[in-house]
Amino acid sequence: MLFTAVCLWLSACGTESLPVATTAPEQVIEAAKTKNKVSVAREESFDYTDANGNSYSAVYRIPSINFDSEDAEKANSEITQRYSTDFATAERESAGRLSLTCDSLNYEKFENDGVISVVIRRVYFSHAVDYTVYNFNSKTGAALSNDALAKKAGMSAEAALKKLSSELEKDYVSKYKTAKPERYEENLGKTLADENLAEARYYLGKDGKLTAICKEFASVGTGEFSVVLSLN
Numbered sequence: 001m002l003f004t005a006v007c008l009w010l011s012a013c014g015t016e017s018l019p020v021a022t023t024a025p026e027q028v029i030e031a032a033k034t035k036n037k038v039s040v041a042r043e044e045s046f047d048y049t050d051a052n053g054n055s056y057s058a059v060y061r062i063p064s065i066n067f068d069s070e071d072a073e074k075a076n077s078e079i080t081q082r083y084s085t086d087f088a089t090a091e092r093e094s095a096g097r098l099s100l101t102c103d104s105l106n107y108e109k110f111e112n113d114g115v116i117s118v119v120i121r122r123v124y125f126s127h128a129v130d131y132t133v134y135n136f137n138s139k140t141g142a143a144l145s146n147d148a149l150a151k152k153a154g155m156s157a158e159a160a161l162k163k164l165s166s167e168l169e170k171d172y173v174s175k176y177k178t179a180k181p182e183r184y185e186e187n188l189g190k191t192l193a194d195e196n197l198a199e200a201r202y203y204l205g206k207d208g209k210l211t212a213i214c215k216e217f218a219s220v221g222t223g224e225f226s227v228v229l230s231l232n
Contacts, residue, residue, distance in 0.1 A: 037116055037138065038109045039064050041079065044087055046094045056094070060087055060105040063118055065134060067141025075134045075143070079120070082132065086122065101125055110205050113152055114138050117203035119213075128222055131213045133201040149202040153210035153232055160231055164200055164212050165192055167229045172216055187217040202231075 041064035047057045062083050065072040086102050093100050107120040120132040135144040144152075150160035172191055176184060190196060200214035210231040217224050 036066050037111070038118055039066060041076070042087065044090070046090050046100065048094045048097060050097045050099060054099070056100060058090065058100055058102070058104055060090060060102070061107065062105065062120065063107045063109070065116075065118065065136065065141075067136060069136075069141030071143035072136065072141045079132070083120075083122075099125060110203065111138060112204040112208035115144060115149065115152055115204050117205070119203055119205075126222070129226055131201070131226055131228075133203050133213060135203055146200070146202045149204060150210060152204060153208065155210065155232065160202070160210065160212075161197060163231045164197060164214065164229065167212075167231065168192060168197075168214055168216070168227070171227055171229060172218075176218065182219040184219075187219060190217040191215070205230075 041062050043059070043061040045057075045059050047055075049055050060083075062079055065075050065079075083105060086105055090100055090102060101124060102122060103125055104123045105120075107118055110117040110119075114137060116136045116138045118134045121129065122131075123129050135149055136142065137144060146160070147157040150157050153160070155163070169188070169192055172188055181187075196215055196217075200212045202210060202212050205211040212229050212231055213226055214229065215224050216227050
């Protein structure tokens with residue numbers, strides 16, 4: 001009886017110690033992986049006063065996509081090539097005490113339902129804004145298409161495209177219905193053309209909402225600009 005009791009006591013102690021040895025390290029590793037899927041690749045601040053006494057302050061920040069995949073490697077190469085010139089230009093302009101061509105360069109990361117979306121936003125002194133969007137499977141690091149994102153949001157590719165066209169027209173008309181600019185109908189046609197809709201980029205934003213970035217055309221400003229539209 002004494003031998004049996006001792007064995008039971010030792011067995012119970014062994015059982016209690018197992019979770020401490022096996023689960024805690026796994027939780028730490030998983031947290032680290034989640035935290036580092038997207039990180040800052042480069043960041044610089046530009047603070048200076050121009051020759052006329054005007055003060056400028058800007059922060060440029062671009063991301064690194066940290067997946068061990070060809071798609072992530074390609075995205076990082078594209079990001080570096082696309083935005084390195086902005087850093088060089090800002091360094092030259094701030095050193096020469098000139099106004100910055102680009103007022104800000106930054107990005108947002110969203111993680112929803114197994115999807116990592118990275119949206120890079122560049123704002124120019126002229127108030128023009130452009131975007132670059134990347135979407136990845138958060139487990140494999142594979143790039144995701146617009147159709148895959150629509151499916152994640154519970155929509156067919158056709159339904160998402162139809163919704164984009166509808167929201168784009170609604171947004172366009174709301175801006176210009178009272179004072180139609182020159183070539184209004186022509187530019188509305190270009191905005192709703194299949195070629196323009198095909199160039200839209202989707203991402204899953206806050207709360208997993210399917211969001212699209214698409215161009216609108218108008219005979220004002222630079223003649224074209226990007227808009228961000230919710231599709232569900």
